[in-house]
Amino acid sequence: MNAKRILITGGAGFIGSHVVRLFVNKYPDTEIVNLDALTYAGNLENLSDVENKPNYKFEKGDITDEPYINDLFDRYDFDGVIHLAAESHVDRSITDPLSFIKTNIVGTVNLLNAARNKWKDNGENKLFYHISTDEVYGSLGETGFFTEQTPYDPRSPYSASKASSDHLVRAYYHTYKLPVVISNCSNNYGPNQFPEKLIPLVINNIKNMKPIPVYGKGENVRDWLYVVDHARAIDMIFNEGKKGETYNIGGNNEWRNIDLIKVMCSILDKKLGREPGMSESLITFVKDRAGHDLRYAIDSGKLMSELGWKPSLQFEEGIEKTIDWYLENEKWMKNVIDGTYESYYKKQYVDR
Ligand code: NAD
Ligand code: TYD
Numbered sequence: 535m536n537a538k539r540i541l542i543t544g545g546a547g548f549i550g551s552h553v554v555r556l557f558v559n560k561y562p563d564t565e566i567v568n569l570d571a572l573t574y575a576g577n578l579e580n581l582s583d584v585e586n587k588p589n590y591k592f593e594k595g596d597i598t599d600e601p602y603i604n605d606l607f608d609r610y611d612f613d614g615v616i617h618l619a620a621e622s623h624v625d626r627s628i629t630d631p632l633s634f635i636k637t638n639i640v641g642t643v644n645l646l647n648a649a650r651n652k653w654k655d656n657g658e659n660k661l662f663y664h665i666s667t668d669e670v671y672g673s674l675g676e677t678g679f680f681t682e683q684t685p686y687d688p689r690s691p692y693s694a695s696k697a698s699s700d701h702l703v704r705a706y707y708h709t710y711k712l713p714v715v716i717s718n719c720s721n722n723y724g725p726n727q728f729p730e731k732l733i734p735l736v737i738n739n740i741k742n743m744k745p746i747p748v749y750g751k752g753e754n755v756r757d758w759l760y761v762v763d764h765a766r767a768i769d770m771i772f773n774e775g776k777k778g779e780t781y782n783i784g785g786n787n788e789w790r791n792i793d794l795i796k797v798m799c800s801i802l803d804k805k806l807g808r809e810p811g812m813s814e815s816l817i818t819f820v821k822d823r824a825g826h827d828l829r830y831a832i833d834s835g836k837l838m839s840e841l842g843w844k845p846s847l848q849f850e851e852g853i854e855k856t857i858d859w860y861l862e863n864e865k866w867m868k869n870v871i872d873g874t875y876e877s878y879y880k881k882q883y884v885d886r
Contacts, residue, residue, distance in 0.1 A: 537613035539565040544619030546570040548727045551580035552765040558584045571596040577875045580726045597641030607648040614661045627692035638695035662714045664703040669693035673827035681833045682780045715775040719783040720832045724761035725859040737860045740802045740813045750822035752792030755829040759785035760852040763845040784832025787849045
């Protein structure tokens, strides 16, 4: 790691907080600046274990605010950017597409412009790393995998906004020679995920004996990767990835939603001392998501063969760990659900 100072955007969110933790602990001589607007998805409690480390700095700010972003790049001399800040939930993108356009597209362009302006004379050792999703490739049928060559075919406002930002990042590489790299990852799971996403939502509902909403018939397939393994891949790509390249990251771990939910029901029955089948009785089939992509599956062959990455956890172990984390961190979940987490910033950074 040669970088002296790295900007990580969206570091208070689910994946971002795992990336910040990894970098702050692994690279004590590198200053890690976490820029986050603290939207509903940003939760600084995710980072309470690293917030007092000398190489960590938090900046509250919005990537859609162009003057603010330019000023941030003037105040810090960043060697690298790892860009995760985004609106990330497909269902929200269906009800409010514009906020996805603003953050995911306009926000990304503000960062690209700031990096381009600052790095125009000394770009060789800099890197703009854009974090994206496999959803840009569209929806697979029963067979096949997304590779880095799969044509883009986004089908939700979320995936269309991410696809657009990916195209812009590549355009800055070709047009302005901005040093960039992109990765597209499959569905992540693990600690600190906002409980609007499937896995934490299911855990929380089972625990509280609430109905488990299954969209359509539960036949949609997702490829699940443990979030810490995504953070490890990001570290590898940031340090060893080739400029201008794209890397796919996936778990090689496909589950139909209904099968995944049943496995979680059975694990939770045991952990909560319930009769077998009790949690499954909460499964409730509800109206399908509009335009619901059938199947995502990633071929991570390039990342594995070129950079030597592989997931460290098998799914059985990862899902147990994840369930244990949510059961042991009741307060985190309670604070998220009742909104208490939103006062954390004020307590930690304003009032003291
Ligand atoms: P998240 O919703 O948990 O976190 C997003 C973070 O970005 C939050 O902390 C939020 O406050 C911040 N943010 C949102 N708008 C902002 C703005 N305008 N300015 C500054 N900060 C802002 O998301 P996540 O699941 O951690 O995803 C992180 C990134 O990884 C996203 O770019 C997403 O597209 C990508 N990704 C996610 C997954 C997944 O399964 N969750 C898979 C592949 C790729
Ligand atoms: P989600 O976690 O929202 O991730 P994504 O849509 O980005 O893949 O959803 C994962 C899958 O679970 C997806 O097929 C939609 C489905 N789903 C449900 O069946 N019920 C729910 O309550 C949620 C949130 C998702």
